[in-house]
Amino acid sequence: MNDVPFAMTGGVVRREGRAVLDGVDLRVAAGDVVALLGPNGAGKSTLVKALLGLLPLAAGRTEIYGTPPAKFRDWRRVGYVPQRLPMGGGVPATVREVVASGRVARRSRWRPADRTEDRAAVDRALDAVGLADRARDSAHLLSGGQQQRVLIARALAGEPDAFVLDEPTAGVDAGSQTALAKVLAELVAGGRTVVLVAHELGPLAPLVTRTVRLEHGRVAAEETA
Numbered sequence: 277m278n279d280v281p282f283a284m285t286g287g288v289v290r291r292e293g294r295a296v297l298d299g300v301d302l303r304v305a306a307g308d309v310v311a312l313l314g315p316n317g318a319g320k321s322t323l324v325k326a327l328l329g330l331l332p333l334a335a336g337r338t339e340i341y342g343t344p345p346a347k348f349r350d351w352r353r354v355g356y357v358p359q360r361l362p363m364g365g366g367v368p369a370t371v372r373e374v375v376a377s378g379r380v381a382r383r384s385r386w387r388p389a390d391r392t393e394d395r396a397a398v399d400r401a402l403d404a405v406g407l408a409d410r411a412r413d414s415a416h417l418l419s420g421g422q423q424q425r426v427l428i429a430r431a432l433a434g435e436p437d438a439f440v441l442d443e444p445t446a447g448v449d450a451g452s453q454t455a456l457a458k459v460l461a462e463l464v465a466g467g468r469t470v471v472l473v474a475h476e477l478g479p480l481a482p483l484v485t486r487t488v489r490l491e492h493g494r495v496a497a498e499e500t501a
């Protein structure tokens with residue numbers, strides 16, 4: 277265990293025999309706001325999935341708070357916002373149910389659910405993304421941009437220390453992007469760590485402390501703001 281949210285050295289991910297991540301070194305310190313940029317297919321999503329242990333490394337190593345993903349247990353410290361809402365099971369879930377699922381990683385045998393606290397955290401998350409009035413709606417019936425906000429709220433509800441957001445602004449209208457920038461600014465002011473994938477930083481640009489540009493699965497450029 278240490279206090280470094282993500283540290284990858286020489287990370288390689290192969291897909292269909294090809295290295296789609298090809299020797300990446302990336303250290304994300306607590307409080308960093310790192311933007312991963314690069315063209316389509318550069319390996320940005322692959323990199324965030326590998327950082328979280330969702331894709332295995334063919335070579336190199338990566339650690340979450342000093343522990344390899346396979347051995348990492350403290351998942352309440354990490355909030356992941358994937359590109360889109362998974363359509364698992366065909367059971368329609370309400371916006372509130374999806375957001376409340378972000379609280380699950382906080383529970384353990386020693387830390388059972390506190391319903392009042394869970395409810396308050398879910399309410400705060402729904403408010404933060406402007407979806408309080410849609411809480412009872414079926415998440416799958418919302419627009420793409422609204423679903424993105426549901427996923428952001430789910431991560432917020434878990435109150436993690438580090439957020440990993442895969443294209444949080446893709447397909448999201450300008451007003452919602454500004455709202456997201458405000459939410460992230462508060463998290464960053466509170467010492468949270470953010471890794472985000474973006475094509476265009478837009479209103480998120482002032483928050484970013486470092487940009488890492490990927491090309492062909494490698495770090496092509498790195499810039500500290």
Ligand SMILES: Nc1ncnc2c1ncn2[C@@H]1O[C@H](COP(=O)(O)OP(=O)(O)OP(=O)(O)O)[C@@H](O)[C@H]1O
Nearest residue numbers: 291292296314315316317318319320321322323473
């Ligand atoms: N499931 C998969 N099986 C095989 N190859 C894949 C798979 N997913 C992604 N790839 C390949 O891996 C490479 C990196 O893809 P990745 O999605 O990480 O790129 P990206 O930079 O996130 O792109 P985008 O901006 O389009 O999301 C691409 O060449 C892609 O075709």
